[in-house]
Amino acid sequence: MDFNDIPYGPVKIIAGPHIGRIGYYDCEEIEFDDDIDWSSMSEEQAETVEGKDVAIVYFGDMLLTLNRGYYMIPFEHIRLVTTDDLMKRREELYRLCGGFKPIDNPELIVDEYEQLDYWAELHYVDSILVDRMIQARYSNKKNGAKVFISHSSKDKKVAIWISTDLTNAGHTPWFDQWDITVGESIPQKISEGVTEANFVIVLLSEHSVNSNWVEREWQTKYWDEVQKGTIQVLPVLLEDCEIPALLKTKRYADLRHDYNNGFQDILIAIDRLQEKES
Missing domain, CATH: 2.30.30 (SH3 type barrels.)
Known part of the structure; x- marks a missing residue:
């Protein structure tokens, strides 16, 4: 280097x-x-x-x-x-x-x-x-990818870390705690966030795979991915859990034992996928 x-x-x-x-x-x-x-x-x-x-x-x-x-x-x-x-x-x-x-x-x-x-x-x-x-x-960066962070409320700490590191890497994460203000419709803002995102990162844990809300978020982008033939859903494994059937064929970023290597895999994936689209 x-x-x-x-x-x-x-x-x-x-x-x-x-x-x-x-x-x-x-x-x-x-x-x-x-x-x-x-x-x-x-x-x-x-x-x-x-x-x-x-x-x-x-x-x-x-x-x-x-x-x-x-x-x-x-x-x-x-x-x-x-x-x-x-x-x-x-x-x-x-x-x-x-x-x-x-x-x-x-x-x-x-x-x-x-x-x-x-x-x-x-x-x-x-x-x-x-x-x-x-x-x-x-920050209000216009460059980089727009990334929706789909997560269970029990995994919010890791979601904040990933959102922070994505911002410092030049991307624009969509994170409910930051992007929904008092009085706004939560379902509407989430729908807008998923629709506008280039990628949806789904944090996989025992909590998230049992959450209907998380499932709806990433599945919305998954079917867009199927129709357009481009990769838009990025699975990230936080702990051992039953990976949803639709995501089992995908390679995931692994944060179970090493956050840094797993996060680097996320950045590499976003950069390479953006290059293909440009």
């Missing part, structure tokens, strides 16, 4: 000494050689970055962490973050920063310096989540 594929901003560390952390990627690639002063690095960190292109990463808001320094992370060890990454890291940081860490892991020792570092990262993660939710809720 080229540096140009990842814009400056939030990234997740996926390998090396800082695996799992969320940071701010701030700098172009730099190739370090044998002339660098490695005195400030541990042996493990030095072996990780020597001779590689690296990203300059701050674990927290850059302006708040300048006095604490930056970290050199090999570019191959970073990727863009998803809402799932942020929510899970947020929970981890609350445990590391709060009073429950001795209970969760009695052998864990977090010194004062490390705790300040974690608080800075937690503040940054919280700010990214707020920004993403606001952007997803109130």
